[in-house]
Amino acid sequence: MPKVRHTLNEDVGDPKEWTFTWEITDDVTLGSACGFCGRSEQRLTYEVVRGADSHWICQTCVARYPVKGYLDGMQLDPISTRDQVHGLTARIKQQTCQEAIRRLQGLTNDPEIDEILVYFDRNLQLSPRRAARLFAALPLLAEPFDPRVFEIRTRSAEHQSEYGSLDETSRVLIWPALSSVQRRRMIALGYAPAGVSIPPRNGRRSHVAPQKLPERRMPALSEPTILNREKKSFQ
Numbered sequence: 348m349p350k351v352r353h354t355l356n357e358d359v360g361d362p363k364e365w366t367f368t369w370e371i372t373d374d375v376t377l378g379s380a381c382g383f384c385g386r387s388e389q390r391l392t393y394e395v396v397r398g399a400d401s402h403w404i405c406q407t408c409v410a411r412y413p414v415k416g417y418l419d420g421m422q423l424d425p426i427s428t429r430d431q432v433h434g435l436t437a438r439i440k441q442q443t444c445q446e447a448i449r450r451l452q453g454l455t456n457d458p459e460i461d462e463i464l465v466y467f468d469r470n471l472q473l474s475p476r477r478a479a480r481l482f483a484a485l486p487l488l489a490e491p492f493d494p495r496v497f498e499i500r501t502r503s504a505e506h507q508s509e510y511g512s513l514d515e516t517s518r519v520l521i522w523p524a525l526s527s528v529q530r531r532r533m534i535a536l537g538y539a540p541a542g543v544s545i546p547p548r549n550g551r552r553s554h555v556a557p558q559k560l561p562e563r564r565m566p567a568l569s570e571p572t573i574l575n576r577e578k579k580s581f582q
């Protein structure tokens with residue numbers, strides 16, 4: 348496999364000269380691009396500025412480069428900067444999912460969707476059965492909404508067999524929202540929809556930053572602790 352280098356665009360210069368504005372874009376079509384490294388198909392991008400210049404950068408670049416952060420006029424140390432980014436990230440991911448479910452609730456008047464919202468508020472993820480119901484309703488939204496925005500619970504045997512017990516159409520509907528690890532598990536259990544192939548063991552991102560996958564460094568949406576912190580500078 349050819350090695351893909353993770354390089355900065357020429358106009359970026361020294362990443363240390365850039366500062367977070369704390370603005371985050373949550374692109375539910377996963378169609379954003381990174382102004383630092385150029386990676387496309389991004390969901391979350393973070394605004395950084397240097398004088399009059401600004402860029403929106405991807406999670407990998409956020410994790411990799413020492414972009415500065417200020418709160419109340421004080422420069423944060425790198426750990427606090429990262430904490431701030433993580434907290435805002437968890438919050439915006441949660442808000443995006445909640446808003447989508449609420450909009451579907453308004454469009455369907457389906458008590459099942461009401462229950463899904465309650466479930467999501469408690470777990471910050473969807474069970475396979477609830478994901479199937481919600482994803483079937485997603486086309487009702489006027490704009491495209493990528494199901495990968497939602498996380499699906501498959502850790503427990505109960506949720507795994509819940510996925511396996513769904514009909515073929517539902518399993519196909521949920522499949523894109525499963526991570527490659529989750530997909531491999533479902534294939535091993537014989538629950539995968541017909542015709543799907545085993546994803547490569549090394550995902551596209553692993554050769555870019557093997558030690559610094561943003562998925563690992565960013566808190567899972569299901570980690571509630573950071574959400575409880577007050578973020579005075581946000582909103």
Ligand SMILES: [Zn+2]
Pocket residue numbers: 381382383384385386404405406407408409
């Ligand atoms: Zn990037």
